[in-house]
Structures are given as structure tokens and as C-alpha cells.
Amino acid sequence: MAKNGPRLAVRAVIVHDDRLLLVNAYANGQSDLMCAPGGGxxxxxxxxxxxxxxxxxxxxxxxxxxxxxxxxxxxxxTAGFHQVDFYFRCTVIGSTKIASAWQDVENIVTDRRWVTHAQMAKLRVKPDSLIDIAFGDAPISYDPLELIVR
Known part of the structure; x- marks a missing residue:
């Protein structure tokens, strides 16, 4: 268990024109893993x-x-890390276009993209249930502990 308890984070499930917004939050290309935008x-x-x-x-x-x-x-x-993510359905206010030169304040996000269901199925994405939550009609769901991957 984490030294001071689990870290809490929030994530956005944003579907626009049948496309889900995903980001890669591994600086310097350390991983190709994609996830929903959000953070601590x-x-x-x-x-x-x-x-x-x-x-x-x-x-x-x-x-x-x-x-x-x-x-x-x-x-x-092995590292004593435990995180609990709360996902919310969200909509974009205004334009959904992401400026190609946009840089997050911590310079961690290396990729931002809108993906279809078929495109998402070909990517490494966490959590495993995200595709069903984004493109299905599942009610609120709970995923138990998944091992962290990079």
C-alpha cells in the first residue's frame, strides 16, 4: 500500500463525433500507453x-x-504505489481542436488524439474497461486493482 494512502486522480471521458480523446502521459516517449486526460x-x-x-x-x-x-x-x-481514478463523462466547451503546439505545464503529455472505437482497439490503453465505458452504454462501473503498466 502507498506510504500515505492512495493517490486520488480524476479523468475525463470525452466523446465527440464518435471519437474519444486520449493522451499519452509518459515524457520522452517512455511508453506508448494511452489514457483519458486528467491527473492528480x-x-x-x-x-x-x-x-x-x-x-x-x-x-x-x-x-x-x-x-x-x-x-x-x-x-x-513493488513500489508501494496505489492510485484511485474517478472518471467523469465530459463535453468540450467551444472548439474541440487541439493546437498542435500546445504543451502541458509539466511537459509530460507527448500525444493527444481523438480516436474512433476501431482505432482505440488497436492501441495500448488503460484502464482495460475504458473502451466499453466510452463507446458502450454501461452504467457507472468499478474496476478493481490493475497492475500498473508502462
Whole structure:
């Protein structure tokens, strides 16, 4: 278990024109793993406020945060890392175009793209259930501990 308990994070499930927004958050090409945009929760701000901040930092997009749709946990037992991600259905406010020169504040996100169901099925994506949540009609879901992968 993590030294100070699990890290909390928020992630956005943004589907527009039958395409889901994914990001790669591994600096310097360390991994090809894609995930939903989002990140760590800062104290004193609500989960939706944290999510709107994170999505803007990573993509430059402004969002409207909707209902929760997934809770996912992942961990690295050897490193003592445990994270709980809260996923929300979101919509973009304004344009969905991401500026090609956009750089997140921490210079971690190396790829941002809108993908169809078929394109997503060919990518390495975490969590495993994200494709069903994004393109299916599943109600809110819970994924138990997944091993962290890079």
C-alpha cells in the first residue's frame, strides 16, 4: 500500500463525433500507453474543478464535467504505489481542436488524439474497461486493482 494512502486522480471521458480523446502521459516517449486526460487531485478543489484544470493543462480544451462513469484502481505493489481514478463523462466547451503546439505545464503529455472505437482497439490503453465505458452504454462501473503498466 502507498506510504500515505492512495493517490486520488480524476479523468475525463470525452466523446465527440464518435471519437474519444486520449493522451499519452509518459515524457520522452517512455511508453506508448494511452489514457483519458486528467491527473492528480489538489486539496481544496472539487473533483470536477480539478478535472477541468487538468484537461485544460494537458490539452488546452475547456470542458463541462458531467456524471461519474467509472472508478478504477491501479497499483504497483513493488513500489508501494496505489492510485484511485474517478472518471467523469465530459463535453468540450467551444472548439474541440487541439493546437498542435500546445504543451502541458509539466511537459509530460507527448500525444493527444481523438480516436474512433476501431482505432482505440488497436492501441495500448488503460484502464482495460475504458473502451466499453466510452463507446458502450454501461452504467457507472468499478474496476478493481490493475497492475500498473508502462
Amino acid at each position: 487531485v489538489e486539496l481544496g478543489a472539487s473533483l470536477p474543478d480539478n478535472l477541468a484544470r487538468e484537461v485544460f493543462e494537458e490539452t488546452g480544451l475547456r470542458i463541462d464535467v458531467g456524471a461519474p462513469c467509472l472508478v478504477n484502481e491501479f497499483h504497483d505493489p
